[in-house]
Amino acid sequence: MPIALLALAIGAFGIGTTEFVMMGVLPETAADFGVSIPTAGHLISGYALGVVIGAPLLTAVAVRLPRKTMLLAMMAMFTVGNLLFALSPNHEWGVIFRFLAGLPHGAFFGAGAVVASSLVGKENRAKAVSMMFVGLTLANVIGVPLGTLLGQQVGWRATFGVVAVIGLVAMAAIQKLVPFQGKPAESSLRGELGAFRRPQVWFALAIVTFGLGGVFACLSYIAPMLTDVAGYAPGDVTLLLSLAGLGMTLGNLLGGRLADRALMPSLYVALTALAAVLAVFTVTAQGKVGAAITVFGIGLAGFMIGPMLQARIMEKAGGTPSLVSAAVQSAFNIANSIGAYLGGLVIAGGLGLVAPNWVGASLAVLGLSIAVVSGLLDRREQPAPVPVAA
Missing domain, CATH: 1.20.1250.20 (MFS general substrate transporter like domains)
Known part of the structure; x- marks a missing residue:
């Protein structure tokens, strides 16, 4: 399998961690913001709403961008959204920043799946896509438990600060490992x-x-x-x-x-x-x-x-x-x-x-x-x- 799939998997790992770790640190976040657990649950639904809206919207807006540029742009938005969330002054701004962090989620995976399948022959396309998504599943094995532990011991803001760092690592890996494919002329x-x-x-x-x-x-x-x-x-x-x-x-x-x-x-x-x-x-x-x-x-x-x-x-x-x-x-x-x-x-x-x-x-x-x-x-x-x- 091409080494470029590793870069896509790192991005998927960061996205999977930020999506699901919120459930693990919800009590700490609610206590810090001074809101109830159900109210803090808006931080989960806010992210999900960002995914649902952002997937078709951002993909449509950037449909003629080179796919490598698209991947870098989506990961940059993801990184900024998580960093801003880690610095949120209150619950209301937290929901807004979680929404922002969720916007590039679907567009990244959409572009990533197309890139992954283009790197291999037709007989290995699904396997290549699954190699990217292994980052998402490993987030549930490694990222979420460790992120939850970090949030409980140090504070939830540290968890999302680390997620932002993962986003930077993913951007560097994409820049280094993913080949430039030019503009998708047929799109x-x-x-x-x-x-x-x-x-x-x-x-x-x-x-x-x-x-x-x-x-x-x-x-x-x-x-x-x-x-x-x-x-x-x-x-x-x-x-x-x-x-x-x-x-x-x-x-x-x-x-x-x-x-x-x-x-x-x-x-x-x-x-x-x-x-x-x-x-x-x-x-x-x-x-x-x-x-x-x-x-x-x-x-x-x-x-x-x-x-x-x-x-x-x-x-x-x-x-x-x-x-x-x-x-x-x-x-x-x-x-x-x-x-x-x-x-x-x-x-x-x-x-x-x-x-x-x-x-x-x-x-x-x-x-x-x-x-x-x-x-x-x-x-x-x-x-x-x-x-x-x-």
């Missing part, structure tokens, strides 16, 4: 928007939204499941989340390799496995060993899907992949919101702390159903074989 805003006229693009985004929504229905409430149901001590949760992150990392790498071999069959298997493991978690959550194994399995099955869908949507976008590739990140964050909302709804309805797993399994089945319809549409779109004259 125009009209052409990029034209990709959204293709039904298969919308099918792929729907699979992201609902299939991965199943993962977040579970993971949004994983802490109380592990403590109040499985019987783990609160201090064990960080280690178990790292276990989930390890599953995500392995799943991401495995998903990239399977996608290059047989994309749609592999996607069917991954979504089926995700639905099954989420359903099983309603039972295994009752014990420590079973819960730990299943948490790993959820990360493994859930993040096998990511590189498959990234490869799928770039394939269906044709020669204008940048905007739809960035839109995957918007769909990913919508999945996060839908999963968390529906999972909270069943808990509030008195169905118990493991009920979000049934929601997650149902969403995964819905994602699988959409994938099957998309696969059947592929067959209809294939030209009929031309009969050979005798």
Whole structure:
């Protein structure tokens, strides 16, 4: 694999850390700003809103920029946003700066996925994209636990100061390692928007939204499941989340390799496995060993899907992949919101702390159903074989 993928993975590591570490240092941030935990939660939703808005907007604005320039610009905005957040005078400014830090998230991954796939042959494109996304999954194994520990021991501002430093390192690595590719001559805003006229693009985004929504229905409430149901001590949760992150990392790498071999069959298997493991978690959550194994399995099955869908949507976008590739990140964050909302709804309805797993399994089945319809549409779109004259 090209060394340039390392630079993209460093950027992904920084982005993954800043997105998820906020959950770990939320109590310290709330105390510093003098607000309640629910109010401090706006710092999480503010970032997610930035991702949803920024992914299509910034990609559209910069559609004719050389992709290396685009990557550097997005990482610079990310770095400045995190530095400003670390210096926030109050909660209100903190939400604004978190929104700013979230804006380049999707655009970076959109451009990065296109660059990663361009560095290798067609038979290794999904694998190359998964190598970039390994930085995102490793953030859950290394960046989030260490960032949470730093925030608890030194202060949350130190955590986001370090994230800003990671952004600078990523910029230096991109400048040094990523080759200059010139302006994407085939790209125009009209052409990029034209990709959204293709039904298969919308099918792929729907699979992201609902299939991965199943993962977040579970993971949004994983802490109380592990403590109040499985019987783990609160201090064990960080280690178990790292276990989930390890599953995500392995799943991401495995998903990239399977996608290059047989994309749609592999996607069917991954979504089926995700639905099954989420359903099983309603039972295994009752014990420590079973819960730990299943948490790993959820990360493994859930993040096998990511590189498959990234490869799928770039394939269906044709020669204008940048905007739809960035839109995957918007769909990913919508999945996060839908999963968390529906999972909270069943808990509030008195169905118990493991009920979000049934929601997650149902969403995964819905994602699988959409994938099957998309696969059947592929067959209809294939030209009929031309009969050979005798």
